[in-house]
Amino acid sequence: MYSKNLIPILNVGAEVNQFSPHGLDSLDPLPNKDEFVSSAPTLNEPRTSAYTIYVDLPDTDEEMLLVHGYLGHRIKVNKDIAMYLRANEDKRPPRPLYGEWKDLEYRDMKVEKPESEIITSLRKKGFLTLRTQEQEHSFFKQYATNKANTMIKQAPYYLIMPTYSCNLRCPYCFQDHMRTDPNYSHLLKKMTPETVDLVFDNLPVLEARHNFVADEKHVRTFKFFGGEPLLKENRDIIEYTMNRARAEGKAKFLAISxxxxxxxxxxxxxxxxxxxxxxxxxxxxxxxxxxxxxxxxxxxxxxxxxxxxxxxxxxxxxxxxxxxxxxxxxxxxxxxxxxxxxxxxxxxxxxxxxxxxxxxxxxxxxxxxxxxxxxxxxxxxxxEQYPKLDMFQFDGDAMKKKARRVFETNKENSPQLPQFCGAHNKMYVIDAFADIYACYEKTGDEKIRIGYFDQKSGLNIHKKNECDWRSRTVASNPICSQCRYAFYCGGGCAINAEVRTGKMHANFCDSYGKRFRESVAEAYLESKQA
Incomplete structure (x- = not known):
């Protein structure tokens, strides 16, 4: 169980702005159930779930595919039923902070109510609900928060940054200033064996915050990142890190180089x-x-x-x-x-x-x-002009893979992405100074670190900075929490959201709804042909 004295997501006070030894606390940046509005159904007549996704099918104008945004259920219906559902929606989803949705407006149409057995089927699949809009919204936020809590309790994984130095000067690099601005030259040191030992001595303490204790079967994952991690001059510290990791148990090593x-x-x-x-x-x-x-x-x-x-x-x-x-x-x-x-x-x-x-x-x-x-x-x-380009994977392939899960009847179809990436739950980025960050694109500045390791006090956590990162879920953003694609999208990249809007706790849609519908339609054709 999580400790009661930890950080509630919506109540971060000034007292948590300081670093503090955190060996006994569990990581708990998310709200508890008492902070949500009751989600118990109270309607006598069902309304359409606000998380219903409508997919136009490329091979017919008479039918549509319905996908439930967080339950994962899917069903093919004729257009009359789809129009009934759209007409029965009581609130459109909010507009994204940039861009727009151009969904057709069906709510003012007079559409005949389907037969009772169809209504029953739609209710069982979640497309019709007896919850009010507010109750369903609250239910979704609780559901997403529970999923996020489950992910936080899993084993952490680590990005090790042995240096911020790099031997290349790529013009688009987000770390370009570190190598070109003399004011950042102090960052270009290499990690030392003493720092490696300090980190590994405290990993069990960090992992305990996730209510996780590594056993002999657990394989820790370490990804080397930089700067350029695999520089010639880093050879000794990389080998030392790998040996120290193996001394602590099973380990897997990856790199971005x-x-x-x-x-x-x-x-x-x-x-x-x-x-x-x-x-x-x-x-x-x-x-x-x-x-x-x-x-x-x-x-x-x-x-x-x-x-x-x-x-x-x-x-x-x-x-x-x-x-x-x-x-x-x-x-x-x-x-x-x-x-x-x-x-x-x-x-x-x-x-x-x-x-x-x-x-x-x-x-x-x-x-x-x-x-x-x-x-x-x-x-x-x-x-289409050059079929040989099929060797390149692209976002459409990844989206289609995700969309194919909708049609895999022998597997759990419920989408599982309450948070966009590991920066919001179980990823730790550790640099040459033993500073800890949540995201590899936001490093090298002590003001934004979520913690650090110290020889005397061990693991220290900046509760507010950590909470800013770990509390970002599709439930914490009022746009995402009302979006029917939220559990497939995860809210989008926090860094890209910050670049576009100035706020990390904003959504980054990147045309996700259109991309998802296109991919589901293509995956549907594949499943039909199979």
């Missing part, structure tokens, strides 16, 4: 060592060498490609990431040829995906960046 110095880690790579590495290459060799450059302006593609080959041969899973904007999208066919010529696609441990670039600094123009849905459509159109 630029891949330029992997040749110095050959004996640490492989299924029993660093088993998975994400490496970025931005288009063709020519285009890549304009973007992922050394301080003197020289390119890095050839060395990276050699090290990708090295890692693949050692059995490392390589996840290639291609940052795509409006300037390099059309280079993808040529890049596909390069990948094919190198033979990487023949390795089962190789994959590559496309990612949008977010304008984090003045060197990157927002007008040159794609939105996720915009990139999806542009890439699909390009792939």
């Amino acid at each position: 630029n891949g330029t110095d992997l040749q110095h880690y050959k004996d640490l790579l492989g299924p029993e060592g660093i088993s998975e590495i994400q490496i970025t290459f931005d288009g063709t060799p020519k285009e890549h060498d304009k973007r992922r450059i050394y301080p003197d302006g020289t390119g890095s593609f050839e060395l990276i490609s050699q090290n990708i080959q090295l890692a693949l041969d050692l059995g490392v899973k390589i996840i290639g990431r291609i940052n795509v904007d409006k300037n390099n999208l059309t280079d993808l066919p040529e890049l596909a040829d390069v990948i094919s010529e190198k033979g990487w696609g023949k390795y089962s441990n190789f994959g590559v995906y496309l990612a949008v670039i977010v304008a984090h600094n003045e060197q990157t123009s927002d007008t040159e960046c794609f939105g996720t849905r915009e990139l999806n459509h542009a890439f699909i159109k390009l792939k």
Whole structure:
């Protein structure tokens, strides 16, 4: 059970603005059930659930697919039933903080009530409810909070940042200021063995806050991040960290690396060592060498490609990431040829995906960046001309995978995303100074750290900063808590929300509703053909 003296999400007082030793407290940033309005049903006649998702089907104008936004139920109905449900909605969902929803308006239409057995079926599936709008809203918030509490109680995982230093100067990097502004030069030190020992000595204390105690079967996950974690000069501290992790129990090691110095880690790579590495290459060799450059302006593609080959041969899973904007999208066919010529696609441990670039600094123009849905459509159109581009995974594939779950009758169909990512529940980012952060895109500033390790006091937690991160759920945001896609979307990235709105506790929709409906419709056709 959680301690009673912990942080309620809506009642963070000034007294929690200080760091305090936190060895005996559990992590509890979420509201308890007493803070919610009663969700007991009181209506005599059912109303349409505000979390009903309507999906137009591409092969018929007479039927629609209904998906329940948090129960996960789905049912195909004729348009008359769908129109009845829409006409029976008593409140439209609020508009996002940016963008808009353009749903058709059915509420003023006179639609005949379906037969009683259909009404019963719709109630069993949750599409009709005897809860008022306020009661259903409260029920959703309780449901989402319970799910988030379950996730918080799970084993933490760790991003280890051995340094903020990097040997490349990529123009779009969100950490660019750390290497180019002398005011941040103090951050470029390397983690020491003493810091590693301090961290590992206190991991059990940190894990106990999640009501979790590691046993001999548990495998801790450590992902190396930077800066560039796998620099040649970091070789000794990476090995020391891995050895110390193994001394504490079973461990799995991953990395996000630029891949330029992997040749110095050959004996640490492989299924029993660093088993998975994400490496970025931005288009063709020519285009890549304009973007992922050394301080003197020289390119890095050839060395990276050699090290990708090295890692693949050692059995490392390589996840290639291609940052795509409006300037390099059309280079993808040529890049596909390069990948094919190198033979990487023949390795089962190789994959590559496309990612949008977010304008984090003045060197990157927002007008040159794609939105996720915009990139999806542009890439699909390009792939129609070049089928070989099928080797690249993109957001549409991930969305379709999520949408396919709607049709997997032998599995739990309920969506399970009350929070967008691990920054809001069980991820800890630990840097070379033993400072602890929630998100790897928000590091290097003591003012925003959620805690730190100290030789004398051990683990120290800044309760307000931690609460700001760990309390962000689809229930805590008034927009998300009334959104029918919330449990599939998770509220979107907090960092992107902050970039767009200035507030981390805002929603970042990124056309999610349209992307989800499109993917469900495509997944429906697949299931029908199967």
